[in-house]
Amino acid sequence: MPNRILLDEARLEAGWARSVGVTIENGAITEVVPRAPQDYGPRMGGRAIPGMPNLHSHLFQRAMAGLAETRGPASDSFWTWREVMYGFLARLSPEDVEAIAAQAMMEMLEGGFTALCEFQYLHHAPDGSAYANPAEMAERIAAAAAETGVGLTLLPVFYAHGGFGPVPAAEGQRRFVSDRDSYARLLEASADALIGLPDSRLGVAPHSLRAATGEEISHLLALRPQGPVHIHVAEQVAEVEACLAWCGARPVQHLLDTQPVDRRWCLIHATQMEASETEALSRSGAVAGLCPITEANLGDGFFDAMSFAGPWGVGSDSNVEITAPGELRMLEYGQRLLHRARNVLARGEGSSTGASLYEAALAGGAQASGRALGRIAPGARADLVWLETGSELDDYVFVRGARAIRRVMVGGRVVVEQGRHQARDRIAARFRAVMERLRG
Template sequence: MSVLRADHVWMPHGWESSIDLTIRDGVFATVAHSGDGTAARLGRWVVPGMPNLHSHAFQRAMAGQAERQTDPADSFWTWRETMYAFAGRVQPDDLRAIAAQLYMEMLEAGFTQVCEFHYLHHRPDGGRYDDPAAMSRALIEAAEQTGIGLTLLPTLYQTGGFDGRALSERQRRFAHATDAYLDLIAILRKGENDTLRVGVALHSLRAVPPESLRAVLESGLVDDAPIHIHIAEQTAEVDDCLAVRGARPVQWLLDNAPVDARWTLVHATHLDDAEVRRLAESGAVAGLCPTTEANLGDGVFPLRGYLDAGGVLGVGSDSHISVSPIEELRWLEYGQRLVARRRNIAVSESSDSVGETLWGDALFGGARASGVPIGAIEAGAAPAAGHRADLLVLDDAAPQFAGRPKHQVIDTLVFSGNRNLVRDVMVAGRWCVRDGRHRDRDLIEQRYAETIRRLQD
C-alpha cells in the first residue's frame, strides 16, 4: 500500500486541492482530503490517465509512408492498398517490437489504456500459425513489457464488401470462420487480469455479414464484453450500405443489433440527424480519431449536435500518424471551428471550458469503451473505490503552466503547443514513466529500429 499526496487533483466536477490517494493492489483504496501529513508528495497537478479507444498497432511503423500522391483522387481506399502491402510483411516478433514502441510512446504522452482493434491474425498468405493466438499474444506481451493497460479486441473479418464478395489475397490473413473466431475469444479471455481485458471487434458492416454478427452476439461470450465496430467512416461505405441493405450504416446497425453502452462505434463520421440522435440515446460511445480521420480525408464528425443530444465520446490514435491525446482533442475541436467558422464549440451546460469538456468526455467515454474501471479520481465517492490507479503528474516546471490558476490548467494542457506536459505516468499503481521517460525506452527503441530495418529490407 502507498499513500501519495497531490496539491491538486482533477476530478469529474473540477479541481480539488490537498488530496491523499491511497493505492492498494493497483487500485485506489481511498481518495480523501489530506490527513496526518505522512503521505509522500506526488506533484502539483494530477489528472487521470487517458484511455486510447482505437488502435491498429502495426500501422505506427508505416507512418509517413503514404504521404506521396499515387492518384489525383487519393483517398482512404488508395491509402488502404499501401497499408495492406505493409501489413503483409509483419510477423509476431515484428508486431511485438512495433507495439512495444507504440505503447511506450502512448504512455509517455499520457495514454494509460489502449483498445487494440486487432485483425492481423494469420500468416501473410492466410495460413494459420501453430498457435492461433500468436499475433494476439505478441500484443499482450508488448503491453506487459511497457505497462500499459490493454483492451484486446480480436476482429472478425469475413467479406470484402456489402455484397458478400470474397476477401482479396491481401485480406486473407484477416479472415476467420465464425466458430474459429469465437474459439479465439474464449482462449484469450482466460488470460484476463487487472491490465488485460478482452472484448470483440466486428471489423465493419461490409466485412461481417448479418448472420455472423448475430452469431457472435448470441454466443454468450460477449454478454459482458466491450464490442467495437468501424462504421460510416467513408461516404462510399454509406452509399454501398444504402444500395445493398436499404439503410445507412448506423441506421442499419441500430435497427438490427442491441446497441447499448457496451458498444463503441468507431468514426461514425457520416451521420444524418436521426442517426446522431439515436446513437446518443443508445449509450454507445462514438470513437473519434481526428488526426487519422484528417489524414485519410474522411470528413468531420457532427460533434455539436451529438453533444447536444447527450452523446458519449472518446478518442483514439488509430493509424498513429500522431500519438497524443492532446492532439486528438485539439483537432477534434479545431475541425469543428473550421466547419462552423467560430470558436469554442465543445462546451457544456456545466462548463464553458473547451479543454475541460473534451478531457472529461474522453475520460468517461474511453473508460466505457475499454470495459475497465478507469478514467476518474473522485474524493469521497463510490466510483473512486476499486478504480484502477492510473494517473498523470503534469510537469509543473513547464513554462506553459507559469502563473496559471486552476481553472486554466486543462485548457493550457490541451491548447498550448507541442511540448509534452506529462511528467510521470502510473498504471495500476506502478510507475511506467518518470520525468517524461519510459523505464525501458532505450531497449524498446533499439528493438524497434532493428525490426523496421529488417522489414524495410
C-alpha cells in the same frame, strides 16, 4: 500492502483539489482524502489528472506511419491508403508485431494515454494460413502491454468478407479472415493470452458491416454476452453509398435497426451520418469512438460532435501521431472549422473547453474499455498523469500538449518519469531494428 501517496494537486470529479491523499491497493484506488495531512504518504509534485483511455488503435500501423504520404497517379483516398497498408503488412512477423506494439504503447504512455482498446485484426501468417496458436498475435500484444505497463482491452476482430453482399475477401485481406469456428477458437485463445495481465478485458469486434453479416454479428454477441463490442461504421462516403445500394439504408441506421446497440457498444468513426442517425445514436447509449488525427489524415470527414448528445471518446487509430491532448485539440478544431465558431465543445458559457473535452473523453473511453477508468476516486484504476505545476487543462490540450507531461502511473506503478518511459532505450532500439529491415 496498500500504497499511500500525497498529491500536491489533483483533478477530482469536483474539480482541482490540493494536498490529496490517495491509497492504492492491487492497482486500484481505495481511498481519496482531500486536504490530507503532510505525513499521509510520499509527496508527488505536479498536477495529477486521470489517465486517458485510448479507445481505438491498430498497433501494427505505427510502423507504416508516413509511408502513404506520397501522391499517386489517381486521386488519393482512404481506399488507396488501404492498398499501401495491405502491401506493408504482408511482411510483418509476430516478432515484428510485438516490437512495433511495444513502441506504440510506449508512445501512448508518454503521450498521456494510460489504457488501450486494441482493435486487433492481424491474425494469420502472410500467406493467410493460421498459426499453430490461434492467438499468436494476441499473445504478442499482451506481451507488449506487460512490458510497457499500459492497461489493455483486447478486441479480436471478426473479418469474413470483402464487401457488402457479402463478397469474398480480397488477396490483401487474407491475414484478417476468420469464419465462425476459427473466430471462436481465436477468442478462447485470446482469453488465455490475457491471463496474468492485470485488470485486462476481452471484447469482440465485428470489423464493419461490409466485413461481417448481421447473422455473424449476432453470433459474436452470443459468444461474448458481456463486455465491449466495437465496430467500424460510416467512415467513408463510398461505404455509405455501397451500404445503400446493398440494403437501402445508411450504415449507422442499418446497424441500429438490426442489432441491440447499447452502452456496451462503441461505434468507431461514424463520420458519415445524417442528423437522424446522429440523434438515434445519441439515444442508444453507445460510445462514438472518434479518431480525429487519423480521420484528418485519411480524409474521412468530420464527426458532428456539436449535435451528438451521447458519450464519446478518442483513439489513435492508425498511430500516425500518438498524443491524447492532440486528439482532443484536433476534434475541437475540426468542429470550429465545421461550424465556423470557437469553443464549440465547451459545456456552456464560462466553461473551460480543455476541461470539457478531457472529462467527456475520460467517461466515454472508460465506458468503451469496459474497465473502471477515468477518475481519481475509490474503485477506479490508479492511472494518473502528472502535468507540470501550474498547467491547466486548456494549456495541456491547446498549447503544451504532451510536453507538459512529467510522470505517468498505470495501476499504481510509475512507468514514465520526466516525460520518458522507463524502458524507452530497450523498446526503441528493438523498434529501430525492425524498421531498418522493413524499410531497407
